[in-house]
Amino acid sequence: xxxxxxxxDSYFPVQASVLSxxxxxxxxxxxxxxxxxxxxxxxxTHLNHVYxxxxxxxxxxxxxxxxxxxxxxxxxxxVDLLNYLHENGVSVARPIKDNDGQxxxxxxxxxxxxxxVLFSNAAGNPCNIxxxxxxxxxxxxxxKMHRCSDxxxxxxxxxxxxxxxxxxxxxxxxxSFLSFNKMTxxxxxxxxxxxxxxxxxxPRDIPHYGICHGDLHFxxxxxxxxxxxxxxxxxxxxxxxxxxxxxSLVYNLIHSPQVAANRLDWxxxxxxxxxxxxxxxxxxxxxxNSIKVFGVIRHIWAIGLNFxxxxxxxxxxxxxxxxxxxxxxxxxxxxxxVDFSLY
Amino acid sequence: MNxxxxxxxxxxPVQSTIxxxxxxxxxxxxxxPLEAPLExxxxxEHLNHVYxxxxxxxxxxxxxSRFEWRTPRDxxxxxxxxxxLHSHNVPVALPLKSKDDRYYYVINAPExxxxxxxxxxxEGRLLNYSDxxxxxxxxxLSGKMHNVMDISEKKYHREHLGLDYLLDEPLSRIAQVMKxxxxxxxxxxxxxxxxxxxxxxxxKTKPIFGICHGDLNLxxxxxxxxxxxxxxxxxxxxxxxxxxxxxxxxxxxVQTHELSSNRVKWMxxxxxxxxxxxxxxxxxxxEYKAIKLFGLIRYIWGYGISILFVKHRGxxxxxxxxxxxxxxxxxxxxxxxxx
Numbered sequence: 001x002x003x004x005x006x007x008x009d010s011y012f013p014v015q016a017s018v019l020s021x022x023x024x025x026x027x028x029x030x031x032x033x034x035x036x037x038x039x040x041x042x043x044x045t046h047l048n049h050v051y052x053x054x055x056x057x058x059x060x061x062x063x064x065x066x067x068x069x070x071x072x073x074x075x076x077x078x079v080d081l082l083n084y085l086h087e088n089g090v091s092v093a094r095p096i097k098d099n100d101g102q103x104x105x106x107x108x109x110x111x112x113x114x115x116x117v118l119f120s121n122a123a124g125n126p127c128n129i130x131x132x133x134x135x136x137x138x139x140x141x142x143x144k145m146h147r148c149s150d151x152x153x154x155x156x157x158x159x160x161x162x163x164x165x166x167x168x169x170x171x172x173x174x175x176s177f178l179s180f181n182k183m184t185x186x187x188x189x190x191x192x193x194x195x196x197x198x199x200x201x202x203p204r205d206i207p208h209y210g211i212c213h214g215d216l217h218f219x220x221x222x223x224x225x226x227x228x229x230x231x232x233x234x235x236x237x238x239x240x241x242x243x244x245x246x247x248s249l250v251y252n253l254i255h256s257p258q259v260a261a262n263r264l265d266w267x268x269x270x271x272x273x274x275x276x277x278x279x280x281x282x283x284x285x286x287x288x289n290s291i292k293v294f295g296v297i298r299h300i301w302a303i304g305l306n307f308x309x310x311x312x313x314x315x316x317x318x319x320x321x322x323x324x325x326x327x328x329x330x331x332x333x334x335x336x337x338v339d340f341s342l343y
Numbered sequence: 344m345n346x347x348x349x350x351x352x353x354x355x356p357v358q359s360t361i362x363x364x365x366x367x368x369x370x371x372x373x374x375x376p377l378e379a380p381l382e383x384x385x386x387x388e389h390l391n392h393v394y395x396x397x398x399x400x401x402x403x404x405x406x407x408s409r410f411e412w413r414t415p416r417d418x419x420x421x422x423x424x425x426x427x428l429h430s431h432n433v434p435v436a437l438p439l440k441s442k443d444d445r446y447y448y449v450i451n452a453p454e455x456x457x458x459x460x461x462x463x464x465x466e467g468r469l470l471n472y473s474d475x476x477x478x479x480x481x482x483x484l485s486g487k488m489h490n491v492m493d494i495s496e497k498k499y500h501r502e503h504l505g506l507d508y509l510l511d512e513p514l515s516r517i518a519q520v521m522k523x524x525x526x527x528x529x530x531x532x533x534x535x536x537x538x539x540x541x542x543x544x545x546x547k548t549k550p551i552f553g554i555c556h557g558d559l560n561l562x563x564x565x566x567x568x569x570x571x572x573x574x575x576x577x578x579x580x581x582x583x584x585x586x587x588x589x590x591x592x593x594x595x596x597v598q599t600h601e602l603s604s605n606r607v608k609w610m611x612x613x614x615x616x617x618x619x620x621x622x623x624x625x626x627x628x629x630e631y632k633a634i635k636l637f638g639l640i641r642y643i644w645g646y647g648i649s650i651l652f653v654k655h656r657g658x659x660x661x662x663x664x665x666x667x668x669x670x671x672x673x674x675x676x677x678x679x680x681x682x
Contacts, residue, residue, distance in 0.1 A: 012370070015363045019355055042655075108354045109354060110354045313388060315385065317387070
């Protein structure tokens with residue numbers, strides 16, 4: 001049984017990679033106006049690989065999307081949006097310019113091009129759900145961000161967070177992997193039609209529909225020691241209903257271990273968030289009513305996301321075990337609590 | 344083999360990769376005598392990357408070890424052990440032999456060499472631990488496996504499943520991420536001292552010590568028709584105390600979510616397993632007492648692995664105090680019950 005190398009001198013093709021932190025250290029020193037000693041550690045791996053960078057007294061985060069997760073255009077538009085928000089007084093983690101004034105690096109990973117951006121640190125800690133002042137300020141900052149982006153005279157080409165992206169594609173992905181029994185398939189179809197029928201009747205113009213962060217939760221905002229917030233992770237940004245933006249937060253609140261652990265009432269926490277939001281941008285009763293509907297839509301989108309990741313995480317966890325049944329049961333429970341009247 | 348598209352050397356250096364399932368199908372799986380049409384996709388990724396290969400007749404599993412996780416010699420020894428067990432009627436998921444008579448290939452991944460082995464499917468379903476008969480059969484098979492391993496003449500170089508590897512190394516990794524929690528570190532070193540004190544008397548001789556499966560948890564056996572078991576995943580095999588193998592089974596029962604609140608149920612399953620095991624090989628009283636200690640050791644070993652894997656998953660996990668709290672809570676609960 002001698003070892004045998006079928007690929008000779010060339011590398012075997014790969015579908016995903018984790019770039020070397022030590023090679024990234026050299027790369028950053030070369031490309032950015034940063035001084036040694038510089039350290040780079042892999043911080044998080046999900047849809048993006050995030051590295052934590054320490055250079056001198058400063059902390060940065062280098063974000064590198066998985067291959068094929070984001071196009072160069074997606075990342076360019078995100079950078080433009082962040083720069084606009086920053087220039088207009090919305091506190092966000094900013095993209096950092098390299099030595100040539102560029103914000104985006106195209107990295108030639110073994111699987112293909114990946115687009116890296118270095119971000120400033122959002123100082124402090126995640127929003128404390130039990131701290132009503134922080135929750136209020138979170139809502140206020142999101143309202144301000146929505147209002148500010150409505151004035152941005154620029155149209156984005158990035159795919160919108162519309163019914164195709166939020167419902168059709170996720171459910172199609174589930175169907176292509178799973179052979180649902182007829183009852184489950186019929187149920188999902190009925191839910192989809194009910195949700196779509198509702199959303200079709202909602203206004204689709206500013207300020208009800210516009211730029212959304214796309215992934216609001218209590219860890220995507222940090223508060224420094226003076227309670228100054230910074231919003232970050234606009235990777236999922238796109239045009240959508242503001243009801244969806246707030247519905248995503250509700251979905252996250254309902255399933256938050258922090259809410260459960262502290263026996264918090266999510267409706268109360270969300271009420272605090274909304275009063276902050278309303279201080280910047282008033283929701284119509286119709287928008288308010290749509291939030292829970294979008295909470296269900298967000299849940300379906302989130303399930304579907306797991307099927308996007310099959311090339312990096314494998315299919316075992318999504319195709320075997322309780323994953324799908326548990327999630328569908330949760331959707332059923334939540335659907336029972338949703339009021340589908342428009343006002 | 345020379346027709347392979349050349350991957351240029353200009354691409355950015357990587358610390359790890361997931362090999363392309365399409366390329367594995369084309370360049371590796373095609374070397375085996377399997378019935379077309381074939382499909383290959385990533386099934387799971389943890390210590391190893393496992394790809395599920397679907398053929399017309401049966402599924403197979405292609406296991407690609409992570410770079411630096413297993414050497415070709417490790418793989419050769421595992422294959423040797425599996426063939427030996429099979430020849431002595433211990434049902435295991437066997438590796439397949441390729442058309443060019445090989446049991447494994449070394450693949451030149453961008454990060455370095457990685458070994459690939461194609462395994463037969465273990466037929467049937469997961470162990471149903473509520474079925475006493477299955478618990479008994481699994482215990483009996485584990486005892487038989489240990490007996491058969493004792494008649495092997497082979498000296499394997501595999502890492503020993505000793506307390507340095509199972510306890511000291513994980514604890515030093517854990518201490519690294521808990522520097523700011525001195526009370527927890529003190530608690531863990533007390534546990535370690537106490538566990539070692541209680542295990543001192545366990546001899547390092549057959550049949551109490553010998554080749555072990557290394558991860559004999561309840562998910563590493565499948566049952567066909569509820570009565571025909573097949574063992575698999577010998578990736579962690581090595582020399583150690585047999586009470587460790589059994590302790591891993593106990594650990595996996597306790598870990599199973601539904602059982603955590605139902606002590607009677609997992610005790611029943613465990614007692615059935617032991618009855619089956621004793622049918623093949625009688626555990627002495629010292630070994631019996633050691634099993635629970637090894638259950639705790641297995642938990643600590645697993646925690647240590649998740650810290651080792653921060654390299655692959657990111658440091659965010661271990662900077663999450665809730666994660667550290669949860670691990671400490673489980674270790675303390677476990678320790679309270681068994682010490």
